[in-house]
Amino acid sequence: GIGSDAVEFVRHGADYVGIDLSSESVALSQQRFDLFGLKGEFHVMDAADTEAITQLGKFDLRLNN
Numbered sequence: 001g002i003g004s005d006a007v008e009f010v011r012h013g014a015d016y017v018g019i020d021l022s023s024e025s026v027a028l029s030q031q032r033f034d035l036f037g038l039k040g041e042f043h044v045m046d047a048a049d050t051e052a053i054t055q056l057g058k059f060d061l062r063l064n065n
Contacts, residue, residue, distance in 0.1 A: 003029030007036060016040040017056060019047045 002025055003018065010016045010033070020026050023044045033040045045052050053059075 001025060001029070003032040003040075006040060007032060007038060010038045010040060017059065018042045019045055019053070019056075021046055 001020070006016050006018055006029060016039075018026065018029050018040060020029070020042075021044070026042045026044050029040070030042050033042075041056075043056065047053065
Protein backbone atom coordinates (compact mmCIF):
# COMPACT_ATOMS: atom_id res chain seq x y z
CA GLY A 1 0.00 0.00 0.00
CA ILE A 2 0.96 3.62 0.42
CA GLY A 3 1.40 3.65 4.18
CA SER A 4 -1.92 5.10 5.35
CA ASP A 5 -2.54 2.42 7.96
CA ALA A 6 1.17 2.28 8.79
CA VAL A 7 1.09 5.92 9.88
CA GLU A 8 -1.67 5.13 12.36
CA PHE A 9 0.20 2.10 13.73
CA VAL A 10 3.31 4.23 14.34
CA ARG A 11 1.32 7.11 15.82
CA HIS A 12 0.03 4.62 18.36
CA GLY A 13 3.45 3.29 19.34
CA ALA A 14 4.35 0.61 16.79
CA ASP A 15 7.82 0.01 15.41
CA TYR A 16 7.02 -0.33 11.73
CA VAL A 17 8.58 -2.46 8.98
CA GLY A 18 6.80 -2.21 5.63
CA ILE A 19 7.21 -4.76 2.86
CA ASP A 20 5.79 -4.44 -0.65
CA LEU A 21 6.51 -5.79 -4.12
CA SER A 22 6.05 -2.32 -5.59
CA SER A 23 8.98 0.06 -5.35
CA GLU A 24 6.53 2.89 -6.08
CA SER A 25 4.37 1.95 -3.07
CA VAL A 26 7.44 1.74 -0.85
CA ALA A 27 8.60 5.17 -2.05
CA LEU A 28 5.15 6.69 -1.38
CA SER A 29 5.06 5.13 2.09
CA GLN A 30 8.51 6.49 2.89
CA GLN A 31 7.48 9.95 1.65
CA ARG A 32 4.36 9.83 3.84
CA PHE A 33 6.46 8.93 6.89
CA ASP A 34 8.94 11.71 6.09
CA LEU A 35 6.08 14.22 5.74
CA PHE A 36 4.77 13.34 9.21
CA GLY A 37 8.22 13.02 10.80
CA LEU A 38 7.74 9.32 11.56
CA LYS A 39 10.30 6.53 11.67
CA GLY A 40 9.83 3.29 9.78
CA GLU A 41 11.73 0.70 7.83
CA PHE A 42 10.69 -0.09 4.26
CA HIS A 43 11.68 -2.91 1.92
CA VAL A 44 10.85 -3.87 -1.65
CA MET A 45 10.44 -7.64 -1.45
CA ASP A 46 7.99 -10.49 -1.69
CA ALA A 47 6.31 -11.05 1.68
CA ALA A 48 5.83 -14.70 0.70
CA ASP A 49 9.63 -15.15 0.64
CA THR A 50 9.96 -16.44 4.19
CA GLU A 51 13.75 -16.73 3.95
CA ALA A 52 14.08 -13.04 3.05
CA ILE A 53 11.60 -12.04 5.77
CA THR A 54 13.58 -14.03 8.34
CA GLN A 55 16.67 -11.98 7.41
CA LEU A 56 14.85 -8.85 8.63
CA GLY A 57 14.38 -10.13 12.18
CA LYS A 58 11.56 -11.27 14.41
CA PHE A 59 8.11 -9.71 14.15
CA ASP A 60 5.02 -9.57 16.31
CA LEU A 61 1.97 -7.42 16.79
CA ARG A 62 1.06 -5.91 20.13
CA LEU A 63 -1.92 -3.67 20.70
CA ASN A 64 -1.89 -1.47 23.80
CA ASN A 65 -5.23 -0.21 25.03
